[in-house]
Amino acid sequence: MITETKKQREVAEAKFSILIPSWNNLSYLKLCVESIRRNSTYRHQIIVHINEGKDGTYEWVTQQPDLSYTYSDTNIGVCYALNGCASLATTDYILYINDDMYVCPGWDEALLNEIQAIGHNLFFLSGTAIEREPQSSCSIKGNYGSSPADFEEDRLLKEYTTLPMEDWQGATWPPNVVHKDMWNLVGGYSTEFSPGMYSDPDFSMKLWQAGVRLFKGLGKSRVYHFGSVSVKRVKKNKGYYTFIRKWEMTSSTLSKFYLRRGEPFDGPLAEPSIPTKIKLKNLLRRTSAALK
Numbered sequence: 001m002i003t004e005t006k007k008q009r010e011v012a013e014a015k016f017s018i019l020i021p022s023w024n025n026l027s028y029l030k031l032c033v034e035s036i037r038r039n040s041t042y043r044h045q046i047i048v049h050i051n052e053g054k055d056g057t058y059e060w061v062t063q064q065p066d067l068s069y070t071y072s073d074t075n076i077g078v079c080y081a082l083n084g085c086a087s088l089a090t091t092d093y094i095l096y097i098n099d100d101m102y103v104c105p106g107w108d109e110a111l112l113n114e115i116q117a118i119g120h121n122l123f124f125l126s127g128t129a130i131e132r133e134p135q136s137s138c139s140i141k142g143n144y145g146s147s148p149a150d151f152e153e154d155r156l157l158k159e160y161t162t163l164p165m166e167d168w169q170g171a172t173w174p175p176n177v178v179h180k181d182m183w184n185l186v187g188g189y190s191t192e193f194s195p196g197m198y199s200d201p202d203f204s205m206k207l208w209q210a211g212v213r214l215f216k217g218l219g220k221s222r223v224y225h226f227g228s229v230s231v232k233r234v235k236k237n238k239g240y241y242t243f244i245r246k247w248e249m250t251s252s253t254l255s256k257f258y259l260r261r262g263e264p265f266d267g268p269l270a271e272p273s274i275p276t277k278i279k280l281k282n283l284l285r286r287t288s289a290a291l292k
Contacts, residue, residue, distance in 0.1 A: 005071040007062070008088040014045040015112055016177060017089035021081035022099040023051035026060060027148045028226065029099040033067070041109035044095075047088050049081035077195025083188040095177040100226040101129070102151070103175070104160045110221035111177055121179035123214040124207050126171035127221035130156075130163065137262035138173070138217055140165045144224055156224055165219040169269070170261025172204045172215070175223055186210050192246075198239025201251040208258060213268040215259050244289040249282045 018036065022029045029048070036046060047068040048061050052075050061069050070084040086094055093115065097103070111125055129135075130142040140163045145151035186206035193199035204215065243251050255261040257272040 006084070006088065007069050008090070009045075009066060009068045010090060011043055011045045011066065013043055014091050015042040016093045016095040016108065017045045017047060017086070017091045017180075019047050019049070019082050019085040019089075019094060019096045020099050021049045021051065021078045021085070022053075022057055022061075023075050024053065024055040024057060025099050026055050026057045029057060030060070031148045031151070032097070032099050032101055032103075033064075035102045035104075037066075039103050039105045039107065041106060042112065044108065045090055047085040048099075049085050051075040051077075051081060075195070079189040079191045079194045079196055079199050083191070086183060086188055089180060092180050093177050094180055094183045095175060097175040097223070098225070101175065102153075102156075102224040102226075103127075104130075104156070104222040104224065107175070107221045107223060110218050114216070114218055115177070118214065121181050122212045123179070123216070124171045124182075124204065124212055125177050125221075126173060126217040127175040127223050128165055128168075128217055128219055129173070129223055129225040130160065131225045131227065133227075138168055138170065139225070140222070142224075145226070147226060151224075151226075160222050160224075163222075165222075167219050167265035168217040168261075169263045169265050170215050170255060170259035171217050172200050172255070172259065172261060174200075175221070178207070182207060182210065182212065193239050193242055195236075196239075197236050198243045198251055201254050202239075202243060202246070204259060205247055205254055208254075213270075215269060216265055241289040244282075244285050248286055250285050253278060253282060 020032065033046060045068060050058050050061055050069055050071040052073060058071065061067055068088050082096060107127055114125060128140060130140045132143040134141050142163055144156040189199050190202050193202055257274055
């Protein structure tokens, strides 16, 4: 159940409201928060949702004078967690990051500089993850440890700027940032995807429907990603079929034809031309999804 426990703490001159859902991941969460404190160019409001928190997370977070938080005594999943955190946001920009990420110096400066250069609110920006085994072409290959216990922080800080990566199309995954007005317009993360699988592409599709065409991944905004620690433990929802029923297409159609995810960035996206065979595939998938 969701409890009423929450705490909002003001941070003077904060630029981003950073949302961090965390489920009994204390060692990762500590490292993530400390990297934000130490490696950020600007001050930010950090908001943690404590899912269950039985590993000491609740005690640690509630004792930190600079952390806002919400709390549930069971794991309510990432969608409810993010929306709960967002209710405490005090800045114009809502940024979602996973607790198993370590931000590199300048990560926030690159994002804020890009926002200021854009000059409007119709954008969705992502930082770029450095991963031992990249999940996609949007990530950088680099092995600096599999957990906080073997994390090679010093070596990462020496090398992270030398790893090649340019800006890319198709911002979807965290760390990502959107203007608070756009977050509110599309209603945050859709709880029908709880506990969270396929909620990321759904959020991007809602932004697309709201008129956003600038989905940009920034090569200079970098984080080290240990690798979906909580996802490996959670009982997964059937988000693939939920997405198809909702949007009448597969998430891969969104990624490849709408967002062009992973391609070199070349400006705002245009309305896609969907090949006939993909339309037929989506029709078959919709029929299949209706039976699930």
